[in-house]
Amino acid sequence: DGGITQSPKYLFRKEGQNVTLSCEQNLNHDAMYWYRQDPGQGLRLIYYSQIVNDFQKGDIAEGYSVSREKKESFPLTVTSAQKNPTAFYLCASSIWVDAEKLFFGSGTQLSVL
């Protein structure tokens, strides 16, 4: 079955620690995205990638980093510079960057210890 796989489902971060959230897709989509969702809030775009080895900042990129070394993979690192990292993180993909129909992974809930 084609889809987007996010792992882990739950993640805990200690003070000053970097953590990496995994996102893998087998839909052969060119574009991938990372969104952050806080309780009672909509989705806010962190980073997106149109093609391998290329990525762009979204609206709230500070404190986050990404890489796109393979078409299938778009990991997100939450760095220690992100002072309020507790949120639900969603990875998504689309056929190409201007294709508006997004397919979402199941999400990762990140909490601070």
Next chain:
Amino acid sequence: QKEVEQNSGPLSVPEGAIASLNCTYSDRVSQSFFWYRQYSGKSPELIMFIYSNGDKEDGRFTAQLNKASQYVSLLIRDSQPSDSATYLCAVTLSGANSKLTFGKGITLSVRP
């Protein structure tokens, strides 16, 4: 700032009633409009999209777009308890490389 606004919720309707969810957007040149449904703790799923003024129906769901008034709505007929979820409005705003902008969502509760 370009924004997408949704009614503050939650919205509660009895089973079998029509639920009406509204969304307004600030960018007059917006092109594409989407409704996503999100169950608690789950990821959003696309349920409707609309590009042109007027109504678009899909089963019990109807999306209504009025570009002159800058609003898009979602009607759910014969509401079922399984429709209880948060509904997110998303709009593609104008501008180069514009991505989807999401509203905060409105939580719908359908009472049996």
